[in-house]
Amino acid sequence: SNVRQAILDASAAHPAPAGVHYTYGTAGFRMNADLLDPVMYRVGLLATLRSKALGGKVIGVMVTASHNPVRDNGVKLVDPMGEMLKQSWEGYATQLANAQTHEEVADLYFSIAQECEIDLDQSASVVVGRDTRPSGEALVASLIDGLTASGAIVTDLGLKTTPQLHFVTRCLNDPSYGTPTEEGYYQKISDAYKTLVAGLEPLKITVDCAHGVGAPKLRDLTTYLGDALDVTVVNGDVEHGILNYHVGADFVKVNVKQPEGFDLAPNGIYCSFDGDADRIVFYYADEAGAFHLLDGDRITALVGAFIIETVRQAGLDLQVGVVQTAYANGNSTHYLRDSLQVPVAFTQTGVKHLHHKAEEYDIGVYFEANGHGTVIFSTAARNTIRNATHGDAKALHILRSLINVINETVGDAISDMLVVLGVLAHRQWALADWDALYKDLPSRLVKVVVGNRHAFKTINADTQLEEPADLQARIDAEVAKVSRGRSFVRPSGTEDVVRVYAEAETREECDTLAYTVAGLVF
Numbered sequence: 001s002n003v004r005q006a007i008l009d010a011s012a013a014h015p016a017p018a019g020v021h022y023t024y025g026t027a028g029f030r031m032n033a034d035l036l037d038p039v040m041y042r043v044g045l046l047a048t049l050r051s052k053a054l055g056g057k058v059i060g061v062m063v064t065a066s067h068n069p070v071r072d073n074g075v076k077l078v079d080p081m082g083e084m085l086k087q088s089w090e091g092y093a094t095q096l097a098n099a100q101t102h103e104e105v106a107d108l109y110f111s112i113a114q115e116c117e118i119d120l121d122q123s124a125s126v127v128v129g130r131d132t133r134p135s136g137e138a139l140v141a142s143l144i145d146g147l148t149a150s151g152a153i154v155t156d157l158g159l160k161t162t163p164q165l166h167f168v169t170r171c172l173n174d175p176s177y178g179t180p181t182e183e184g185y186y187q188k189i190s191d192a193y194k195t196l197v198a199g200l201e202p203l204k205i206t207v208d209c210a211h212g213v214g215a216p217k218l219r220d221l222t223t224y225l226g227d228a229l230d231v232t233v234v235n236g237d238v239e240h241g242i243l244n245y246h247v248g249a250d251f252v253k254v255n256v257k258q259p260e261g262f263d264l265a266p267n268g269i270y271c272s273f274d275g276d277a278d279r280i281v282f283y284y285a286d287e288a289g290a291f292h293l294l295d296g297d298r299i300t301a302l303v304g305a306f307i308i309e310t311v312r313q314a315g316l317d318l319q320v321g322v323v324q325t326a327y328a329n330g331n332s333t334h335y336l337r338d339s340l341q342v343p344v345a346f347t348q349t350g351v352k353h354l355h356h357k358a359e360e361y362d363i364g365v366y367f368e369a370n371g372h373g374t375v376i377f378s379t380a381a382r383n384t385i386r387n388a389t390h391g392d393a394k395a396l397h398i399l400r401s402l403i404n405v406i407n408e409t410v411g412d413a414i415s416d417m418l419v420v421l422g423v424l425a426h427r428q429w430a431l432a433d434w435d436a437l438y439k440d441l442p443s444r445l446v447k448v449v450v451g452n453r454h455a456f457k458t459i460n461a462d463t464q465l466e467e468p469a470d471l472q473a474r475i476d477a478e479v480a481k482v483s484r485g486r487s488f489v490r491p492s493g494t495e496d497v498v499r500v501y502a503e504a505e506t507r508e509e510c511d512t513l514a515y516t517v518a519g520l521v522f
């Protein structure tokens with residue numbers, strides 16, 4: 001057919017390197033940018049198929065490698081409501097990426113269509129965004145080659161944060177969510193924030209943008225926020241190839257220290273975004289100059305507690321629940337379950353798992369410890385909040401504005417920043433007050449390079465190893481030696497390493513546990 005010929009012809013310009021195996025993992029495809037050209041072309045073909053499979057709904061494609069170094073890049077697909085690509089399609093992505101010949105690429109295009117009973121005459125529509133990586137433009141061009149060869153209507157949105165791309169995708173398919181543009185995004189969340197904090201003292205924040213796309217986008221947002229918030233953007237150099245270098249949310253969380261590039265004034269409000277602005281962590285320095293990190297677990301605690309209290313004040317009967325992963329600090333779970341009496345569920349690592357679980361509650365709050373997460377409302381909860389006629393007017397006002405500050409499609413550093421600041425403004429809290437909610441157990445996260453990380457298979461939401469056989473029993477024996485000990489091992493989905501996590505009552509016990517377990521893995 002003509003389409004087959006077009007796919008073959010265009011594929012010829014995107015040859016695959018020999019001996020590379022590609023996997024569509026928790027973060028899509030992610031690796032050294034030099035290896036990604038053929039992958040981009042083929043992802044273009046798959047995005048067309050996905051759109052056709054859903055009756056022509058708009059599919060999003062985001063080109064980013066998030067917190068990874070600037071030499072890397074990556075790509076992931078976004079389903080119509082702004083959620084991650086349906087899991088059963090990840091296998092097709094992997095198959096296409098690993099096809100050895102152009103013939104095989106074309107064959108796969110048609111065999112996937114057949115397997116999914118896709119009407120190839122159906123139109124297809126795809127929106128594309130990218131972060132500031134220098135490799136991004138050429139990779140988007142290759143992606144568009146794949147989209148065009150397979151006949152999709154393409155909208156290239158250029159530079160966007162990952163959450164903006166999710167937002168626009170959602171609005172294109174569901175106009176009730178907002179106007180499907182970057183301006184529509186700023187308008188919606190800034191209006192909502194202004195309403196949320198109306199009459200309260202405006203806050204002041206300094207934001208480390210990891211030298212990434214968050215910097216220009218946050219500057220744009222500030223023009224919409226006016227006097228409602230005083231924002232200082234730092235680490236916004238997107239020109240010199242220093243993306244994520246000693247800066248950003250991942251650097252701060254992993255090293256538990258401040259990013260480079262600026263000083264912390266005592267008791268100020270600071271936060272760091274990651275390279276594509278879908279993660280955020282907060283921090284401050286106390287009077288003595290000591291650094292205090294407020295990570296995703298703390299965001300869950302702050303926002304979860306505030307929502308529960310406000311729902312109660314509003315007199316609404318809505319169940320609020322929290323979702324965490326094994327990386328959540330044990331004392332955050334303890335605080336949520338025992339002090340706040342909130343149901344806490346655990347899932348595997350990766351926000352799609354948390355998001356899915358959070359959908360089981362009326363209001364679901366989920367954050368990974370690294371600061372990636374959001375709050376989602378069921379349709380019923382949304383209607384209850386919108387239509388309530390009795391109940392405390394102030395509490396209802398807060399909930400109604402909060403819903404619109406939140407980007408429900410995906411974790412969003414910009415939107416999460418406003419949610420946290422909104423809560424702090426209402427509580428009239430400094431970061432030290434937030435920090436005092438509970439005390440973290442000492443924890444340690446270690447990377448171990450192993451021969452084959454795929455030999456490690458986890459069960460029970462990543463908390464235990466099924467394979468290699470016997471290893472779990474040996475980990476358990478080490479855990480039993482320390483007070484309040486917990487440790488688990490899992491293969492990373494984004495790096496070629498195995499991660500070891502440990503926590504215990506004291507720093508010394510924690511570190512001993514972490515390094516002993518790392519020794520067992522090695």
Ligand code: NG1
Binds near residue numbers: 372491
């Ligand atoms: P991996 O590399 O699979 O541990 C990391 C994060 C995840 C998630 C993904 C996607 C940790 C320990 N892991 O996954 O939470 O955010 O990246 O970006 O932070």
Ligand code: ZN
Binds near residue numbers: 274275277278
């Ligand atoms: Zn990210």
